[in-house]
Amino acid sequence: MATTHGSANATAPRHPAAARLYARSRMKNAVMMTLATLATVFGLFWLVWILWTAVSYGVANLNLALFTQMTPPPGDTGGMLNAFFGSALMCVLAIA
Amino acid sequence: MNALALSADSRTLRDARADRLFRWTVAAAGIFVLVALTAAALSMLWGGREAFQTFGWKFFSSTEWDPVQQKFGAFVPIYGTLVTALIAMLIAVPVSFGIALYLTEVAPSWLRAPVGAAIELLAGIPSIIYGMWGLFVLAPFLAEHVYPWVDAHMGQWPFVGALFAGPPLGLGMGTAGLVLGIMVIPFIASVMREVFLTVPTPLKESAYALGSTTFEVAWDVVLPYTRSAVIGGIFLGLGRALGETMAVTFVLGNAHDLTASLLMPGNSIAATIANEFSEADSPLYLSSLIALGFVLFIVTFIVLSIAKLMLMQLQKRQGR
Numbered sequence: 001m002a003t004t005h006g007s008a009n010a011t012a013p014r015h016p017a018a019a020r021l022y023a024r025s026r027m028k029n030a031v032m033m034t035l036a037t038l039a040t041v042f043g044l045f046w047l048v049w050i051l052w053t054a055v056s057y058g059v060a061n062l063n064l065a066l067f068t069q070m071t072p073p074p075g076d077t078g079g080m081l082n083a084f085f086g087s088a089l090m091c092v093l094a095i096a
Numbered sequence: 097m098n099a100l101a102l103s104a105d106s107r108t109l110r111d112a113r114a115d116r117l118f119r120w121t122v123a124a125a126g127i128f129v130l131v132a133l134t135a136a137a138l139s140m141l142w143g144g145r146e147a148f149q150t151f152g153w154k155f156f157s158s159t160e161w162d163p164v165q166q167k168f169g170a171f172v173p174i175y176g177t178l179v180t181a182l183i184a185m186l187i188a189v190p191v192s193f194g195i196a197l198y199l200t201e202v203a204p205s206w207l208r209a210p211v212g213a214a215i216e217l218l219a220g221i222p223s224i225i226y227g228m229w230g231l232f233v234l235a236p237f238l239a240e241h242v243y244p245w246v247d248a249h250m251g252q253w254p255f256v257g258a259l260f261a262g263p264p265l266g267l268g269m270g271t272a273g274l275v276l277g278i279m280v281i282p283f284i285a286s287v288m289r290e291v292f293l294t295v296p297t298p299l300k301e302s303a304y305a306l307g308s309t310t311f312e313v314a315w316d317v318v319l320p321y322t323r324s325a326v327i328g329g330i331f332l333g334l335g336r337a338l339g340e341t342m343a344v345t346f347v348l349g350n351a352h353d354l355t356a357s358l359l360m361p362g363n364s365i366a367a368t369i370a371n372e373f374s375e376a377d378s379p380l381y382l383s384s385l386i387a388l389g390f391v392l393f394i395v396t397f398i399v400l401s402i403a404k405l406m407l408m409q410l411q412k413r414q415g416r
Contacts, residue, residue, distance in 0.1 A: 022307075029309035033202050039194025040203075040211060043285070046278045047218050050229050 137393050144387025146380055155387065161352035161368075163377075168384035170391050172352050176269065176362040177395060180344060181337040183273025183358070188280040188333055195281070196288035200318075201310050212289065219282035227346030230275045231267075235347055239266030243359055262359035267349035270358035275343050280333035287329025291322040324407060331403050338396050341366035365392040 065079045072078030141148075147155060147168060158169025199212050243264035251261030262268075295318050303313045319326065349361020350371055365388050376382040 025309050025312065029311040032197075032311040036194040036197040036202050039191045040198040040215070042191055043195050043215050043218065043278075043281050044211070047214055047221075049233070050221060050225065053229050053233050054225065 137390065140386055140390040140393060144383050144390050146383035147387035150380060151384075155384075156391070159352075159354045161363075163372075163375075163381055166378065166380050168381070170365070170388055172354050173363050173365040173368045173388060174391060174395060175354060176272075176348065176364040177338060177366070177392065178399075179269055179358075179362070180272045180276055180348070180364055181334060181399075183270065184276035184280050184337040185330070185334060187274065187277030188284055188337075189330060191277075192281050192284035192288055192329075192333075195285040196292055197311075197314055199285075199289050200292045201314060212286070215282050215285055217282075218278065219286070221279075223279065223340060223342040226275055226279055226343035230271060230343060230347040234275065235266035235271055237266075238271055239264045243270075247359065258356040259358050262355075262357035264359065265349065265361065267347055267361050268357075268359050269348070269362045272344050272348040272362075272364070273358070275347055276337045276340055279340065279343060280337050283336060284329045284333040287332065288322075288326055291325040291329070292318055295321050324411065327403070327407050327410075331400060334403065335396060335400060338399060339366060339392065341370050345370045365389070365395070 065077070067079060067084065068081060069079030070082050071080055151158065151168065155168065155170055156174070157171055158167070159171045160167045160169045161172060162168075195215055199208050199215075203211060243262075243266065246260050247262060247264060251257050253260065292314075299321065300313050300317060303317045308316070344364050345367040348364055348367050350363055350367060351361040352363055352368075353360070355362070369385050369388055369392075372381075373385055376385055
């Protein structure tokens with residue numbers, strides 16, 4: 001009979017002071033876990049915002065010419081092949 | 097038999113020689129870092145000698161930066177560097193702790209890897225992107241929706257009100273600090289997450305068995321256990337915040353004025369150098385900018401030394 005306590009209340013203290021302490025520490029835990037989740041949402045929020053900005057401005061100018069043509073003089077159309085090549089070359093030089 | 101002993105002997109000799117060669121190569125690689133560091137510092141000191149000779153110690157304390165009259169003082173950039181880095185750390189440290197806590201304790205296990213990867217993706221965004229996004233997207237948004245409210249409500253607070261009062265320009269110390277904070281978050285968060293995962297499970301389970309909540313385990317067991325690594329991660333972020341150039345240059349406003357308000361434009365050491373190097377039209381101007389680079393070196397060195405000393409003090413108090 002003594003061993004058949006309800007499992008849901010098995011860990012809850014019986015003494016009123018202990019119960020208050022327990023409730024307070026449960027409450028603090030809930031608040032902190034919510035804050036931790038909010039912190040993650042905060043971090044992801046900026047990532048999504050920046051990515052969205054980059055994609056929404058950039059997607060209109062994404063075409064094959066971007067990767068196959070040189071940077072044009074102002075006012076002309078072209079690509080950024082030389083910039084891609086330069087970035088790749090610098091990376092290879094730095095690592096190898 | 098004799099031949100066998102001989103060959104073993106020559107092999108030992110060869111091994112010893114290879115070992116020595118390896119040791120020298122590795123030592124050279126290590127020393128190369130120190131030499132490069134010292135050379136960089138000395139060459140900046142040499143390049144800035146004219147500024148140091150002309151202005152003396154006043155170079156550090158003067159707030160004047162007047163290319164027309166050839167008067168240069170580094171106080172405004174030093175102040176801007178420290179204040180923006182401080183704001184960044186005030187934002188990034190608690191948020192990173194929250195993210196690390198979420199990724200190790202709160203999140204369902206199928207969500208941990210993708211969210212962790214997304215947070216680390218923040219570190220992969222180039223600083224120029226942060227700068228352009230800050231200038232074209234974030235600053236107008238803050239100027240229109242956030243800073244007017246900050247000025248109207250927080251500007252009247254006693255003592256600290258002056259920090260938040262000012263015209264809502266969008267560009268300024270507060271914006272720069274926020275952008276820096278976002279940039280630093282992935283560095284601190286991923287270090288914290290990695291070290292939180294190294295805490296032995298029996299240690300945590302013992303605390304749970306005593307009736308601790310998840311937060312109590314994180315705060316009273318995990319954090320003390322990983323303290324030095326966590327502080328190391330914070331230094332890493334601080335070092336990046338102090339030296340960040342491009343993003344800060346875009347959103348700081350580049351005004352050589354000393355103002356208490358975080359809403360007003362300011363300047364940082366790295367931003368000043370980036371902005372004005374191409375316009376330095378006199379030897380003294382150029383020398384002052386190089387001297388500023390030397391000052392950044394010293395400021396970073398001092399800040400990181402203080403942090404290291406604090407860590408040592410902490411460990412001493414623990415009896416280590």
